[in-house]
Amino acid sequence: xxxxxxxxPLTAEPGPMVPTAFVVVGRRQDTExxxxxxxxxxxxxxxxxxxxxxxxMIAAGGSGEVPxxxxxxxxxxxxxxxxxxxxxxxxxxxxxSEPGAVLSVRGPFGxxxxxxxxxxxxxxxxxxxxxxxxxxxxxxxxxxxxxxxGRLVLLYGARTPDQLLYEAEIADWRDRGxxxxxxxxxxxxxxxxxxxxxxxxxxxxxxxxxxxxxxxxGPEVMMRFTALALAAGGIAGERIYVSAERxxxxxxxxxxxxxxxxxxxxxxxxxYLWSELQPWLAIREL
Amino acid sequence: MTTIAELLSTSPELAGLxxxxxxxxxxxxxxxxxxxxxxxxxEGEPADSFFIIERGSVAxxxxxxxxxxxxxxxxxxxxxxxxxWLFAPYxxxxxxxxxxxxxxxxxxxxxxxxxxxxxHELGYQLMSRFTAVVLGRLQATRVQLLDVYGxxxxx
Numbered sequence: 254x255x256x257x258x259x260x261x262p263l264t265a266e267p268g269p270m271v272p273t274a275f276v277v278v279g280r281r282q283d284t285e286x287x288x289x290x291x292x293x294x295x296x297x298x299x300x301x302x303x304x305x306x307x308x309x310m311i312a313a314g315g316s317g318e319v320p321x322x323x324x325x326x327x328x329x330x331x332x333x334x335x336x337x338x339x340x341x342x343x344x345x346x347x348x349x350s351e352p353g354a355v356l357s358v359r360g361p362f363g364x365x366x367x368x369x370x371x372x373x374x375x376x377x378x379x380x381x382x383x384x385x386x387x388x389x390x391x392x393x394x395x396x397x398x399x400x401x402x403g404r405l406v407l408l409y410g411a412r413t414p415d416q417l418l419y420e421a422e423i424a425d426w427r428d429r430g431x432x433x434x435x436x437x438x439x440x441x442x443x444x445x446x447x448x449x450x451x452x453x454x455x456x457x458x459x460x461x462x463x464x465x466x467x468x469x470x471g472p473e474v475m476m477r478f479t480a481l482a483l484a485a486g487g488i489a490g491e492r493i494y495v496s497a498e499r500x501x502x503x504x505x506x507x508x509x510x511x512x513x514x515x516x517x518x519x520x521x522x523x524x525y526l527w528s529e530l531q532p533w534l535a536i537r538e539l
Numbered sequence: 540m541t542t543i544a545e546l547l548s549t550s551p552e553l554a555g556l557x558x559x560x561x562x563x564x565x566x567x568x569x570x571x572x573x574x575x576x577x578x579x580x581x582e583g584e585p586a587d588s589f590f591i592i593e594r595g596s597v598a599x600x601x602x603x604x605x606x607x608x609x610x611x612x613x614x615x616x617x618x619x620x621x622x623x624w625l626f627a628p629y630x631x632x633x634x635x636x637x638x639x640x641x642x643x644x645x646x647x648x649x650x651x652x653x654x655x656x657x658x659h660e661l662g663y664q665l666m667s668r669f670t671a672v673v674l675g676r677l678q679a680t681r682v683q684l685l686d687v688y689g690x691x692x693x694x
Binding site for chain 1 (some may be wrong): 541551574585596598601607608609610611613616639679682685688689
């Protein structure tokens with residue numbers, strides 16, 4: 254007769270599929286549908302060390318896990334900061350999480366913005382809508398090492414003035430040596446800034462003649478037109494980086510949901526060279 | 540102080556005109572300064588001129604009942620304002636308002652059209668450039684119409 258024994262105790266380190274409990278320690282509403290959350294690990298571990306452009310898989314309760322880019326300062330990773338737009342059930346539940354609520358977090362995952370590779374160059378950062386959030390860590394890293402770069406130019410477009418993110422902070426970035434151009438797609442007469450699509454800013458910022466590299470993030474259509482306009486302005490596709498968005502679920506390249514042509518966006522992305530990504534974005538079935 | 544010919548020659552939208560062509564068009568221009576809120580033209584009025592912005596910006600607006608004045612686009616330094624002077628019935632389609640103190644060159648549309656009638660090479664060169672301006676703004680407007688920042692219920 255077989256004798257039942259207790260299984261060996263689990264001793265392995267938790268893998269990347271095991272979430273960590275984070276507590277909401279701060280919450281700020283940025284726009285009508287966008288909130289910034291500050292999170293700290295419930296076990297007292299603070300935030301997460303990360304590189305600009307990386308994301309976490311995050312969930313509130315049982316409402317589903319979603320990939321959200323980290324929007325904090327990589328030099329100050331505690332607490333973990335996420336700016337989230339409520340567009341569905343999962344993101345809506347995350348945005349509704351009040352201080353004290355517990356979220357599950359995995360990561361960080363993904364290939365970051367090439368902040369160090371751009372040293373010695375002029376850098377243009379082109380963001381659309383919520384796309385400024387994944388670029389914020391890169392902007393802060395650029396400004397923290399301001400002397401290592403030439404011109405730093407931010408081109409930022411949003412739908413309307415009340416949907417602009419980080420308005421006060423953008424003024425601070427300008428004071429720290431970044432040229433900032435902000436436009437909206439539509440506005441009333443009380444708005445004194447630019448009106449028009451973000452690509453219209455490329456000519457106005459007079460980027461020709463510089464030694465520019467570019468980082469762009471926003472809706473895919475916006476990034477496509479932006480990359481084309483940057484290329485038309487003389488910036489080679491091998492110097493334009495974009496952040497791809499696909500159906501990321503595992504975050505580690507195992508499940509295949511985020512496959513785009515030969516690449517898995519969660520593992521090899523989300524940041525790609527435009528010249529790498531462009532052929533695959535042109536295939537409508539992908 | 541920038542002359543009208545210099546303004547014409549430094550506008551990227553008109554780049555490549557010969558010095559003779561620039562001088563001919565400059566003859567049709569005058570300098571103009573407007574204060575914040577001042578209207579250069581209003582929807583439905585005769586479109587008898589176009590402008591190049593030297594300093595400041597101009598908001599193109601449309602008035603919609605119950606929604607008030609909507610800014611469609613802002614135009615900035617070195618950019619052309621207005622192409623309705625080129626095409627019958629020569630009426631402005633939008634309001635043009637100075638969004639800040641603005642200096643411009645204003646060009647007499649009828650005189651420039653007459654120049655083009657008499658010199659088809661100039662007419663072709665100007666028409667090519669204005670068509671490129673119209674095309675660029677049409678494409679930008681199409682992207683604007685996509686409302687790319689609108690909600691996409693994905694997660």
